[in-house]
Amino acid sequence: MARIAKSTKSTNQLLIEQMMTKVATISQDIEQRGQSIFGQGNLLTIDEINDYSLEFLELFVLLLQAGEKVDRRSSEHKALRQFFSNFSQQIQIRGGNMEEFVRFIHFMQDVFLNNLEVDSSLDFQQTRAILLLLASVFNDIILDVFHVYLAEKERTIQAQQEELKHTSTPITEIWDGVLTLPIIGTLDSSRTMSVMENMLERIEKERAKVVVIDVTGVQAIDSQVSHHLIQMIRAVGLMGAKAILTGIRPEIARAITSLNIDLSLVSTRATLSEGLKEAFSLLGITVLAADVQRR
Amino acid sequence: MAILQGMHLTPIGDGNVLLEPTEALDPGEPDTYLVPLTGTLQQMRARRLLYDLKNVPVIDNLYYAWLESLASMCRISGIDMVLVNMRPATAYALALTMKDNPPFSCALDVNRARNLP
Numbered sequence: 001m002a003r004i005a006k007s008t009k010s011t012n013q014l015l016i017e018q019m020m021t022k023v024a025t026i027s028q029d030i031e032q033r034g035q036s037i038f039g040q041g042n043l044l045t046i047d048e049i050n051d052y053s054l055e056f057l058e059l060f061v062l063l064l065q066a067g068e069k070v071d072r073r074s075s076e077h078k079a080l081r082q083f084f085s086n087f088s089q090q091i092q093i094r095g096g097n098m099e100e101f102v103r104f105i106h107f108m109q110d111v112f113l114n115n116l117e118v119d120s121s122l123d124f125q126q127t128r129a130i131l132l133l134l135a136s137v138f139n140d141i142i143l144d145v146f147h148v149y150l151a152e153k154e155r156t157i158q159a160q161q162e163e164l165k166h167t168s169t170p171i172t173e174i175w176d177g178v179l180t181l182p183i184i185g186t187l188d189s190s191r192t193m194s195v196m197e198n199m200l201e202r203i204e205k206e207r208a209k210v211v212v213i214d215v216t217g218v219q220a221i222d223s224q225v226s227h228h229l230i231q232m233i234r235a236v237g238l239m240g241a242k243a244i245l246t247g248i249r250p251e252i253a254r255a256i257t258s259l260n261i262d263l264s265l266v267s268t269r270a271t272l273s274e275g276l277k278e279a280f281s282l283l284g285i286t287v288l289a290a291d292v293q294r295r
Numbered sequence: 296m297a298i299l300q301g302m303h304l305t306p307i308g309d310g311n312v313l314l315e316p317t318e319a320l321d322p323g324e325p326d327t328y329l330v331p332l333t334g335t336l337q338q339m340r341a342r343r344l345l346y347d348l349k350n351v352p353v354i355d356n357l358y359y360a361w362l363e364s365l366a367s368m369c370r371i372s373g374i375d376m377v378l379v380n381m382r383p384a385t386a387y388a389l390a391l392t393m394k395d396n397p398p399f400s401c402a403l404d405v406n407r408a409r410n411l412p
Binding site: 196204207231235 | 378379381382383384385386387389390391393396397400401402403404407408
């Protein structure tokens with residue numbers, strides 16, 4: 001009779017019963033492991049670890065109680081996944097190691113598996129069903145954590161790229177009406193677009209008359225890069241300002257001539273300081289040493 | 296001040312004439328405007344034509360062709376053509392599509408254009 005009664009219970013119910021008999025041990029095991037992983041690096045306080053452990057158990061029981069089978073679309077399932085997403089996000093923000101976090105999730109699963117081992121009242125089919133259920137739920141959780149990790153990494157990379165874009169091409173007004181634009185690295189289409197946009201807006205805002213584009217930091221030039229440079233110079237001209245190209249190293253000059261690029265209409269100077277002198281000359285400004293001025 | 300079809304012309308001194316295109320201007324029909332415009336500029340003894348782009352948000356191929364035609368007519372008539380008040384976004388888009396250097400000068404605004412050498 002006892003056997004028949006056992007087989008009518010769903011896997012979820014069996015697992016709940018299992019947990020309820022040893023909930024204190026399970027909770028304690030998870031908390032201890034959590035403290036050894038997250039407590040040492042001060043990623044989480046003991047209270048936080050205990051809260052997370054309890055919340056996990058509560059959400060897991062709610063999921064098991066929601067129906068005879070685990071429904072991936074159920075709000076309980078979503079809540080458990082959301083809990084882990086938030087948990088992993090917090091660990092990541094605090095500089096935690098994702099590998100350790102995944103190990104912790106595996107440990108949570110192991111706690112349930114260890115309980116199955118010591119419970120001899122379950123037959124093979126029931127044990128198998130519980131194993132499959134645990135594997136399915138925990139695999140979903142690990143996948144979610146992985147997605148959160150990737151999304152966070154991507155966000156970081158994008159933010160770094162944006163910052164690099166702005167810091168690598170600082171447009172500075174070094175004199176009334178004179179802007180300098182040092183270009184470092186390579187000029188690809190997306191960078192050209194962002195630099196051009198910023199530069200044209202600055203020309204309008206600062207009412208610039210001359211823009212000195214310094215390419216000392218450009219390592220290599222190909223037809224694409226030179227095309228972008230010419231587009232930039234034309235755009236400056238269309239805004240009514242004059243572009244001066246400076247810092248063309250011998251290798252770059254050689255590449256420009258090999259590529260048959262016509263820069264005859266562009267004012268070029270060897271160095272940034274020469275470019276500035278040219279800019280001052282265009283504005284009718286003469287810079288004199290202080291002692292010369294006194295005389 | 297003279298009002299021609301599709302534009303207003305205002306002499307602003309020293310041989311400078313400001314051209315403000317109106318919404319009625321059809322850049323696809325340059326022949327409608329070029330002859331009367333050149334005649335009016337000559338009557339005004341214009342030496343420089345300042346084409347105001349303040350109300351022109353986009354310069355597409357058709358509009359650029361109109362500007363080129365106008366620049367050629369001005370050159371033949373001994374008048375310098377200067378585009379003024381081009382918006383940054385317009386300059387940006389135009390620079391990406393231009394294949395050669397433009398046949399006209401550009402200035403940030405009317406005052407700058409008047410002081411061009």
